[in-house]
Amino acid sequence: MTATEPAALSAAVRTQVSVPLRFGDGYHTAADVFTFTGLTDGKEHLALGLGDWRGTVADGRPPLVRPHSECLTGDVFGSERCDCGPQLREAAERITDAGGFLLYLRQEGRGIGLYAKLDAYALQDSGLDTYEANVALGRGEDERDYTAAAQMLATLGVTTIDLLSNNPDKAAQLDQHGITVASRIPTGVHLSDANARYLRTKVLHTAHSLALPLAG
Numbered sequence: 001m002t003a004t005e006p007a008a009l010s011a012a013v014r015t016q017v018s019v020p021l022r023f024g025d026g027y028h029t030a031a032d033v034f035t036f037t038g039l040t041d042g043k044e045h046l047a048l049g050l051g052d053w054r055g056t057v058a059d060g061r062p063p064l065v066r067p068h069s070e071c072l073t074g075d076v077f078g079s080e081r082c083d084c085g086p087q088l089r090e091a092a093e094r095i096t097d098a099g100g101f102l103l104y105l106r107q108e109g110r111g112i113g114l115y116a117k118l119d120a121y122a123l124q125d126s127g128l129d130t131y132e133a134n135v136a137l138g139r140g141e142d143e144r145d146y147t148a149a150a151q152m153l154a155t156l157g158v159t160t161i162d163l164l165s166n167n168p169d170k171a172a173q174l175d176q177h178g179i180t181v182a183s184r185i186p187t188g189v190h191l192s193d194a195n196a197r198y199l200r201t202k203v204l205h206t207a208h209s210l211a212l213p214l215a216g
Contacts, residue, residue: 011036011148012038014035014037018031032050033048036152043105045105048102050101063162064098064100065101065158066100066102067103067149067170068102069144071108071109080192091164091187105146121133150174154179158179159179163183164187168184
């Protein structure tokens with residue numbers, strides 16, 4: 001498969017189950033959670049159908065989709081060194097309102113894994129930025145691959161989406177694998193003292209669409 005070919009359609013839904021969700025601030029919704037066989041990387045990624053995703057797909061409207069990379073420290077423990085936890089919470093509500101899918105992708109630490117991510121945190125404490133730290137560990141700046149995300153969408157009958165993301169690389173990779181991005185919708189800005197440098201680096205280094213306040 002070349003970089004411009006659609007993702008292979010050999011994936012299939014393995015399980016579909018309804019799961020009620022409740023977040024720490026009390027927001028709750030329900031998800032139709034899909035597991036898959038045949039994903040290209042063999043990882044246990046999930047697709048969460050939220051809101052009236054069935055009606056959206058049946059009507060041929062682009063569902064709102066967020067590919068969200070797993071972040072144990074942010075999603076579970078509420079770390080403020082990134083904006084992952086608040087983005088996950090925001091995405092659940094916005095996708096529920098619009099109808100679409102939250103793709104929960106097992107790509108911790110921009111694909112380098114949990115332990116390596118924490119090693120990168122230690123290097124950031126010594127002065128490196130988030131991308132420099134990954135490279136210093138002998139890894140890529142961002143090793144995430146969205147082929148499986150494209151497979152999951154195609155398996156669910158979705159080939160055109162509204163993408164909830166600040167990251168232009170997600171749109172580019174999905175397009176390469178046959179998923180048309182009708183529009184790219186930025187998430188909110190979840191800024192704290194602990195993640196200000198991290199967010200600013202994403203804007204300056206990889207053109208994330210975050211409307212950060214000007215640095216003093």
